[in-house]
Amino acid sequence: MQSESGPTTAGIIGLGYVGIPLAISMHDAGLKVIGFDVDQDRIASLNQGKSPLTHIGDAAITALVGGGFEATDDFSRAAECDALVICVPTPLSKMQEPDLQFVTATMDALAPHLRAGQLLSLESTTWPGTTDEVLLPYVTRAGLVPGKDFHLVYSPEREDPGNPDFSTGSIPKIVGGTTPACLNAGLALYGRFIDHVVPVSSTRAAEMVKLLENIHRSVNIGLVNEMKIISERMGLDVFEIIDAAKTKPFGFTAYYPGPGIGGHCIPIDPFYLTWKAREFGVHTRFIELAGEVNAAMPQYVVDRVVAALNRQRKALNGSRVLALGIAYKRDVDDMRESPSVTVMERLRDGGAHVDYSDPYWKTFPKMRQHRFDLASVAVTPDTLASYDAVVLLTDHSAFDYEMIQEHAPLLIDTRGKFRHAAHVIRA
């Protein structure tokens, strides 16, 4: 079996936030890496040494390509690979149900090229049972026997783009196998470039681990968002409360409220469990409550803007509003599920003239479901003074908070970044 000496060629399917850092790590560990994708532009750009991700520079991609990495849409080349790692998106459908189309399309494309001696790993976040119920049948239909002549594992990605403290190799990695031999093969592969690999008893357990991590975040953010609303009604500043509570050296972990939740994980992944739990007749009440509370936050922010303008005898309709920050979190350019966009849309729907400023986007990016024909406004004393309201949505480090506090006539602050003042409204 190939796994005894270890794989020499790895194929990574899905060249995005997860696949690209993984390709670099595997390449650095001495593996030949072939990258698979269906996006022609992305393939061409990578092969020219250009990075599609802001937090990974072109130099890293150039080095990768120089070292033998190739990006391709030719899935027949999967046969060259000893290890295949799937890093495709797992979104929700419009009905908020798991949408595995990218996983199944990948398996459809790979199926004719699966062969004895290969290790197949799924890294996409998904419901417990996906590896065994969705991937395994492809393997057995190919006449392969997991644990004997083929290895199948689930190993969830834990990438945190923009986190300066951790890289792919230094974040411990969970691995669950369809059989004990599969698990061992998975541990051996990941052990080549990950400092700590953590075995669990099954692929289902590994799938659940990833969901628990993101459910934990979703619920804790939901809780502080609810606490924000309660605090505001009571005349308290939730950011002050959280910062004080966090001085407790045990039993408390600080999570912060915001204008809603974004990114590819937290707003989506928990509902994968909600969906699967139905099959077992159990309810995921915390997930659903967190989803409801978090999804209501953009409207809460809009309501606070309207109320703040109203106090100045201004209607939203016709007011000039500047949104600070459109990415879903600080210091990244990631727009996925960004609540800033929802806030901006609703302000615009209410008749406001809405502009934005974001150091990561000179013009408003093209998005599938949203459209703003806007260029980022320079944040200066003069521009600030020209708006009826300025709404801080994403607390990028690059903003000059002192200057903004001084010159914005009315500040709606969803991030607790501004000092208390008559013209500062927490939201």
Next chain:
Amino acid sequence: MQSESGPTTAGIIGLGYVGIPLAISMHDAGLKVIGFDVDQDRIASLNQGKSPLTHIGDAAITALVGGGFEATDDFSRAAECDALVICVPTPLSKMQEPDLQFVTATMDALAPHLRAGQLLSLESTTWPGTTDEVLLPYVTRAGLVPGKDFHLVYSPEREDPGNPDFSTGSIPKIVGGTTPACLNAGLALYGRFIDHVVPVSSTRAAEMVKLLENIHRSVNIGLVNEMKIISERMGLDVFEIIDAAKTKPFGFTAYYPGPGIGGHCIPIDPFYLTWKAREFGVHTRFIELAGEVNAAMPQYVVDRVVAALNRQRKALNGSRVLALGIAYKRDVDDMRESPSVTVMERLRDGGAHVDYSDPYWKTFPKMRQHRFDLASVAVTPDTLASYDAVVLLTDHSAFDYEMIQEHAPLLIDTRGKFRHAAHVIRA
């Protein structure tokens, strides 16, 4: 004003889990301490140098009394005190509403003896507004003016009995004052024996900080309790899932499920906010969901015992069941709100012959609402073998888990302490 030179005599009202460690800390800082209580037995015992708390030895109390500490029920002696600190319980009524009777009874007793130059601090957990809405009127009725000739603060206790890593002095302490001068007086008092005092902007903010800390715990425990039920239905072991998730070095904090929640804080405090929030027309949905899920856990454990016995063709009625651990958490003797008691009662109600073993209680303690005329059973291979089911409820370090795993014919494990085996049922 007295606060300029600092208090020399402190009165502590309520000599329990909070008041006694506080008395020791204040005494060690050079203050003369008078302890007030209404429990004659406790007063007599303390004055004889005996500790009413297991985690504080008699030697500490003897040293305290030797150093001039006195316990008394004579509240007129409050006039001797420059600082008065209230550490009485704040339970819930039968209707799950805040019961401030111990706070108001304390204030009724103190009121005639309040005088200029005093600092009054409330440490009991309570709803935001209590200090200003309940305590302040006593002060003003006494003709005193907070911030001028009297100081009023709220400073929540953060005691964690049995935690070896932290003591009263090393746990940062939140202080909020009715006026800025009150806050400064409070910071000065606590700064004498607490390493880090943390000022917040108001007594209400300080009250909310403490509630957030305990709400955070209640909700996180509720979440893992729900995840336990979902995991069990899916054939997964939630303890394995949590231990694996906790290898993520950011964004996740492990909380563990159990047979329910106990102690004086977590099951009670959150509902103080629920009650007060009604006045502001807002709902505390996470608190209520956590309360509901956590309160349902003892019955879940009972159901798992019944199902496990049933699989062996045994009815609960007539079965012999041994409960391991009756305290509400590991390695303490604290029985307050212990879910073990609820589990034992329901097993007994179902006709089981129920025994218990707990290294902290040789006989089952007297409780207001529960009665078991039982002595702690020695956990030996022979005794274990004599029970139809053994239920681990409190995971005291003193239990010999290897031996129990080997000899109990059927183990129901609410703490994830036993290895997987046919006779071990997670609950």
